[in-house]
Amino acid sequence: MIKFKIFFDIEKEEQWLNQMLSQGLVCTNINSAGFYTFKHTTDLEQVIRIDYQQDLRKKEQPNYKQLHEDFGWRPLKEKSYDGTYYWLKRKDGNDELFSDNDSYIAKYKRLMQHASHWALLSFLLLMILYANDGFDSFFSIKAAYYTPGLWDKEGLAFLLAFLFETPFALMRFIPPWLFLAICGMYVVVYYRYRKSIQQLL
Numbered sequence: 001m002i003k004f005k006i007f008f009d010i011e012k013e014e015q016w017l018n019q020m021l022s023q024g025l026v027c028t029n030i031n032s033a034g035f036y037t038f039k040h041t042t043d044l045e046q047v048i049r050i051d052y053q054q055d056l057r058k059k060e061q062p063n064y065k066q067l068h069e070d071f072g073w074r075p076l077k078e079k080s081y082d083g084t085y086y087w088l089k090r091k092d093g094n095d096e097l098f099s100d101n102d103s104y105i106a107k108y109k110r111l112m113q114h115a116s117h118w119a120l121l122s123f124l125l126l127m128i129l130y131a132n133d134g135f136d137s138f139f140s141i142k143a144a145y146y147t148p149g150l151w152d153k154e155g156l157a158f159l160l161a162f163l164f165e166t167p168f169a170l171m172r173f174i175p176p177w178l179f180l181a182i183c184g185m186y187v188v189v190y191y192r193y194r195k196s197i198q199q200l201l
Contacts, residue, residue: 054083
């Protein structure tokens with residue numbers, strides 16, 4: 001079974017994966033494009049945890065993996081290209097990846113850095129791609145229609161031209177809003193992680 005989901009917050013992703021597990025569906029693979037592969041299981045006494053280690057050096061990865069495997073964790077993905085690691089194990093009372101507040105604080109700081117990088121990148125792309133046209137297509141969908149004289153046409157001629165141009169206009173109108181939404185989501189997530197740190201101090 002394959003499901004598609006997009007997450008900005010790995011804690012919400014972790015909650016969802018464990019909720020699926022409680023329903024008898026264990027995740028067996030995660031695609032970076034947002035596709036999750038599940039299989040049915042009768043073993044509900046398992047738990048999934050997610051860690052983020054973007055700055056983990058390649059030579060440090062074997063030790064990092066071995067440390068977790070020594071404690072019974074099994075990786076859901078053999079390789080991580082974005083620094084996100086998914087771990088699965090049977091519940092044994094020690095079901096967290098971190099054992100003290102300092103480790104959790106370090107994790108949230110890594111996640112804050114990740115969120116701030118993506119928020120900044122989304123905002124920069126928005127500025128680079130759309131600032132030159134004065135954001136006309138951002139605020140007015142009419143400006144996204146490039147067909148000359150479209151709004152002067154009438155009747156069937158207008159309808160045909162409008163229907164032909166609309167898919168292209170939407171492709172011009174929607175992307176800047178997506179960049180803005182992505183930027184906003186990562187800003188929200190950034191402050192959520194920051195609040196989590198404050199609660200641990």
